[in-house]
Amino acid sequence: MSEETTEAKWRSMPTSTRRARERASTRERIIEAALHVLETDGVAALTIRRIATDIEYSAPVVYQHFANKDALVLELVAHGHCLLLAGFRQAAEEPGIDRRMLRIASEYVRFAGEHPHLYQVMNGAVVDADERRRAAEPAIVVLKELLAAWSDAHDVVLADPDEACEIIWGTLYGIASLGGLGTVGNERARRLAEQALRAILLGWRTGVPEIE
Amino acid sequence: MSEETTEAKWRSMPTSTRRARERASTRERIIEAALHVLETDGVAALTIRRIATDIEYSAPVVYQHFANKDALVLELVAHGHCLLLAGFRQAAEEPGIDRRMLRIASEYVRFAGEHPHLYQVMNGAVVDADERRRAAEPAIVVLKELLAAWSDAHDVVLADPDEACEIIWGTLYGIASLGGLGTVGNERARRLAEQALRAILLGWRTGVPEIE
DNA sequence: CTCCGCATCTAACAGTGTTAGGTTTTCTAA
């Protein structure tokens, strides 16, 4: 039964492709609507019914494009990391390896401040931790490359470059997360992140001593 | 009508106090049950009905002790910070100011690793950010004191001690959060946190340079 | 024109936090 339907798809390409195009189009419209809801009204308002209403559809249509809500949210997370990656690439254009590293910190915190709800979803417990990690990989790779360039330029041999990269990534994440608090604020968080990065890099240049 | 009831409370202390004791007792039982559910089955299982069932009560009784679920969760957050604070105090016993600072990092990551779900609730978006911050204050104060002792011992003048404390707090938070990921792991996170702290402190001792 | 497949909708299910109303137990006061 199902074989006949799939074989029917082989011939009759024209309408099929148009249908596929429409499918992809509504799929993207769903993602865009979800992003809009998230950025404007926060994660609490991100409901299937709300999204469906915004694109003038009924709720169940969403499930013809995404297995469940988590799959949809994962798409938003991916989009968020895409934006963050763009910021990182821009930082990589900065002249001077040291200023380039600082720019990374700046861009990271800027992104977190400009898209607080998206940032929250990217690091919250909404989706599986490993999938989040996989979505973050491209940005981490850029950071890793920049860090390698930095250590080359300063003749610093990092004992474990991957660990070093992880330290910076975690530090940026932690300090950027402080930005949402009333006592810290985004501008202050940017300064904090830059200062932390400066201190860490300086520590690595000087050679981190073993205590005890 | 209500005036008579309140005046009736003035005499008849004995039974009244016993009632109050019972009230407080069930309130604590609720918190303990909630903690148990959270630590064993995770945040997704932390439901009012589940908690009520575990203490052999009906769901609405919870609302006679807490205004809403957030208020109950906030209590769990407070308890979590209490445990973390205990770890910090233990770290403060460590001989040698440098090892004491490292021990702080170690205790922080250890706590996050031993109570992953509680840690998640403490930093997740479940409760208001400002209330979370207020709950974290005592631990931050201890950190601040230790940092002041450290800067004294090393004749380092921190431009802004509060900012410095915030940097360490954020860094620990960020790196500890990495611990839950499959690629990092808790043991590795502990090493990362210690190394990050060493690097930052070394940077402050050397004097963080202004770039550009 | 017929028929089939696809897209879409309405209605429902299980579960959530939360509240209203009534019932039972417990204490107070005559």
Place this chain on the structure above:
DNA sequence: TTAGAAAACCTAACACTGTTAGATGCGGAG
């Protein structure tokens, strides 16, 4: 001791959530 008040407690319900099943209708294929 007993009438009545107050507190404690439970059942039932509401308004949501994510998600699924079944009915409906539209458009292209033979």
